[in-house]
Amino acid sequence: MKIKKFEAGSFREALAWVKKELGQEAVILSSEEIGGLNPKVEVVAAIDPDLAQEKTIKSFSPESESEPEWGEKFPRPDKVSLSSSPPVTRAKAFPAYHEQVLLELQNLRESLEALRNKGYEVSLPESKKNIYQYLRNRFIREDLALNLTEKANCLTDLSGIIRNDLQAGWDWSDKKVVILIGSTGVGKTTTAAKLCGQSIKLKKKVGLISLDTFRIGAIEQIRIYSRILGVPLSIASSPEEVREGINKLKDRDIIIIDTTGRNPKDPSYGNELKAVYALGIPMETHLLISGSSSEHFMAESLSHYQSLPVNRIAFTKMDEAGGFGPVYNFSMQARKPVAYLTTGQKVPADIEFCSNAQLADLILNPKDVGRIAEINPIH
Numbered sequence: 001m002k003i004k005k006f007e008a009g010s011f012r013e014a015l016a017w018v019k020k021e022l023g024q025e026a027v028i029l030s031s032e033e034i035g036g037l038n039p040k041v042e043v044v045a046a047i048d049p050d051l052a053q054e055k056t057i058k059s060f061s062p063e064s065e066s067e068p069e070w071g072e073k074f075p076r077p078d079k080v081s082l083s084s085s086p087p088v089t090r091a092k093a094f095p096a097y098h099e100q101v102l103l104e105l106q107n108l109r110e111s112l113e114a115l116r117n118k119g120y121e122v123s124l125p126e127s128k129k130n131i132y133q134y135l136r137n138r139f140i141r142e143d144l145a146l147n148l149t150e151k152a153n154c155l156t157d158l159s160g161i162i163r164n165d166l167q168a169g170w171d172w173s174d175k176k177v178v179i180l181i182g183s184t185g186v187g188k189t190t191t192a193a194k195l196c197g198q199s200i201k202l203k204k205k206v207g208l209i210s211l212d213t214f215r216i217g218a219i220e221q222i223r224i225y226s227r228i229l230g231v232p233l234s235i236a237s238s239p240e241e242v243r244e245g246i247n248k249l250k251d252r253d254i255i256i257i258d259t260t261g262r263n264p265k266d267p268s269y270g271n272e273l274k275a276v277y278a279l280g281i282p283m284e285t286h287l288l289i290s291g292s293s294s295e296h297f298m299a300e301s302l303s304h305y306q307s308l309p310v311n312r313i314a315f316t317k318m319d320e321a322g323g324f325g326p327v328y329n330f331s332m333q334a335r336k337p338v339a340y341l342t343t344g345q346k347v348p349a350d351i352e353f354c355s356n357a358q359l360a361d362l363i364l365n366p367k368d369v370g371r372i373a374e375i376n377p378i379h
């Protein structure tokens, strides 16, 4: 067993150093934060060379797919040496107390493996463990949770730290054209209708343009919303018609453009949208992300839309989401302000415009979503 002490500026640095020096199999035995003039962290880590070697040999076992490189290091099994001793089991060759020692070593290895699998949590001092666990219970990603844990001295610090990391809110004061993009069925048309309804509540003149002439029934769906809300609608089947639509609606304070629901992996979809941006008309782009989709899918959506000039992100279907942690994870990845959240199918009610502080509180206390509606003057 090789045991080594590491001193570094932060737990993250210390862990990276442990991994580099002792490898992935290393186990953290203890960790401590040391204050004073030069604050630092001290981490004691260990590696069991036998365990590491056993893992290497296992990877050359007959079950493994690739053939090992036979040579001096690994003699070919079919080359039997005359001088080699007959096979004996280790258990028979050792006296009883050795068997006992082997058994204890085995138990120790298993305990070390279990500790290693607990990862970051084990490396944290007691005072920080509950902060880290609190964040993980709210689905904050491991590395982000560790980062927040390093910054926070107690649970009550978290809200302030998170609100500084995020940007939330939407400015209704300017005259603008807003284009909603996002994967199929994410809620673009419903959100367009909700934004129209909320604009009307704020006494803004609003207009709608639909670029969705692709899906059967799409025009009918937005026509119904435009009729119910009393909002003028223009249907555009080409970028040129988008320009014409914007001209027709030029007396409006806000124009919302609803786009086609298509697979973002389809290159023709991206090209269609790029042709709209090529008109050179200033637009604010909102990328809609479903809060009920997996984080893997969210990240995939981001990479597909990265070539477009996304200004803000908005999370839809938060009423179906398992938690609000992914909102933090995704916002930190996308580094874009969060314009609003949608929280149900009711038009125009189920949309929330929150401040940094409100979003931070939602991430930490997801059950408080109803309170935003109470506080928000738009409702």
Ligand SMILES: Nc1nc2c(ncn2[C@@H]2O[C@H](COP(=O)(O)OP(=O)(O)OP(=O)(O)O)[C@@H](O)[C@H]2O)c(=O)[nH]1
Binding pocket: 183, 184, 185, 186, 187, 188, 189, 190, 191, 212, 215, 218, 259, 260, 261, 262, 316, 317, 318, 319, 320, 342, 343, 344, 345, 350
């Ligand atoms: N639970 C829940 N459902 C929502 C929300 N927003 C939209 N939906 C529902 O999601 C479904 C799809 O909504 P649409 O607005 O048609 O989605 P879209 O992105 O325009 O769909 P495509 O144009 O086909 O890509 C509808 O059944 C909506 O009622 C929300 O915030 N919560």
Ligand SMILES: [Mg+2]
Binding pocket: 188, 189, 190, 212, 218, 258, 259, 260, 261
């Ligand atoms: Mg739609």
